[in-house]
Amino acid sequence: MKIDFANLQLQYQKYKDEIDKNIQKVLNRSNYIMGEEISLLEEKLCEFAGAKYSVACGSGTDALILSLLALDIKHDDEIITTPFTFIATAEVIALLGAKPVFVDIDEITYNIDPLKIEEKITDKTKAVICVSLYGQPCDMDEINKVAKKHDLKVIEDAAQSFGAVYKDKRSCDLSDIGCTSFFPAKPLGCYGDGGAVFTDNEALAIKMKQLRVHGQDRRYHHKYIGMGARLDTIQAAVLLAKLPHYEDEIRLRDEVAKKYTKALKNTDVITPVVKDDRTSVWAQYSIRVKNRDTLQQKLKEASIPTAVHYPMPLHLQECFSYLGYKEGDFEIAEKVSKEIMSLPMNPFLKDEEIEYIAKNIKSAL
Ligand SMILES: Cc1ncc(COP(=O)(O)O)c(C=O)c1O
Numbered sequence: 001m002k003i004d005f006a007n008l009q010l011q012y013q014k015y016k017d018e019i020d021k022n023i024q025k026v027l028n029r030s031n032y033i034m035g036e037e038i039s040l041l042e043e044k045l046c047e048f049a050g051a052k053y054s055v056a057c058g059s060g061t062d063a064l065i066l067s068l069l070a071l072d073i074k075h076d077d078e079i080i081t082t083p084f085t086f087i088a089t090a091e092v093i094a095l096l097g098a099k100p101v102f103v104d105i106d107e108i109t110y111n112i113d114p115l116k117i118e119e120k121i122t123d124k125t126k127a128v129i130c131v132s133l134y135g136q137p138c139d140m141d142e143i144n145k146v147a148k149k150h151d152l153k154v155i156e157d158a159a160q161s162f163g164a165v166y167k168d169k170r171s172c173d174l175s176d177i178g179c180t181s182f183f184p185a186k187p188l189g190c191y192g193d194g195g196a197v198f199t200d201n202e203a204l205a206i207k208m209k210q211l212r213v214h215g216q217d218r219r220y221h222h223k224y225i226g227m228g229a230r231l232d233t234i235q236a237a238v239l240l241a242k243l244p245h246y247e248d249e250i251r252l253r254d255e256v257a258k259k260y261t262k263a264l265k266n267t268d269v270i271t272p273v274v275k276d277d278r279t280s281v282w283a284q285y286s287i288r289v290k291n292r293d294t295l296q297q298k299l300k301e302a303s304i305p306t307a308v309h310y311p312m313p314l315h316l317q318e319c320f321s322y323l324g325y326k327e328g329d330f331e332i333a334e335k336v337s338k339e340i341m342s343l344p345m346n347p348f349l350k351d352e353e354i355e356y357i358a359k360n361i362k363s364a365l
Pocket residue numbers: 059060061062085086088089131157159160181182183193194195
């Protein structure tokens with residue numbers, strides 16, 4: 001049996017007619033930049049996520065930069081975030097000359113521990129970027145509460161969690177600003193780079209739309225120092241074809257996750273836990289094991305691809321050495337990064353494939 005990790009090929013085959021038709025429409029009109037699909041997609045994304053405004057942009061990384069620029073984050077400002085995430089989350093903070101200040105994670109959800117945020121707040125702190133890792137929203141009520149108390153903005157890095165539900169709202173609509181990514185392997189992916197920012201604040205939305213096109217409020221009149229951060233019209237066309245299927249795919253991903261968890265019960269594997277008041281869109285199904293390298297090797301021999309998200313927490317990355325963190329600073333993030341491992345996850349994984357993966361894990365253990 002040969003297992004596909006994200007199976008984008010099968011997904012394309014399923015929706016091929018709609019995707020091809022939508023792309024063809026753009027090609028026929030040749031309006032590749034800011035074509036009408038962009039505003040249509042923004043409307044549909046808002047309907048889906050529940051936010052008032054969305055700004056489609058070039059990537060999840062662009063979405064984060066647009067948010068920080070919109071909030072006027074500057075040199076020497078401090079932004080609190082998690083060390084257990086993809087580099088982009090903290091990279092964008094440093095890129096703008098601000099300082100990432102890390103806070104350890106919760107051992108159950110792997111998201112930032114809201115109880116440890118307050119002790120890191122100084123008079124330079126301007127915002128918190130929390131990350132809804134692997135598809136599960138963070139403890140947003142607690143994070144918003146501490147942020148409000150100290151007059152901080154909250155950006156949810158929802159690159160992995162678009163579509164997840166927290167209490168009665170969707171990820172991306174849970175704080176001042178939500179950012180997502182449409183990278184192909186994300187739960188809702190396009191066929192290249194793509195992303196979006198969400199907010200209920202009209203002034204922020206207008207500013208981010210201007211920042212997306214080099215800060216211009218009219219053609220060749222530049223109000224802000226901005227970026228070229230537009231989403232390609234063709235990528236919007238792909239997303240418009242895929243979005244109507246997304247709810248169904250989320251349900252299928254959840255079924256796959258439940259089957260994995262059941263199949264791995266009563267083993268030494270720590271399976272993921274989703275809190276009762278929220279759902280996950282399962283960007284990853286990540287387990288924890290003590291002997292990860294051996295297990296990955298054995299699974300590879302059985303043609304089962306695996307991945308590690310992420311092998312080194314950000315406070316120990318070379319690029320952040322100037323911040324002066326050292327090993328032992330964030331014990332949970334460090335422990336989890338040594339044990340975590342993602343299994344193949346896509347809506348189309350068959351029962352026999354899940355059983356095959358679970359059987360190989362059990363025999364390798
Ligand atoms: C948590 C997180 N933040 C930000 C990003 C950046 O998104 P993109 O690759 O679309 O720039 C990613 C993508 O992997 C991510 O997982």
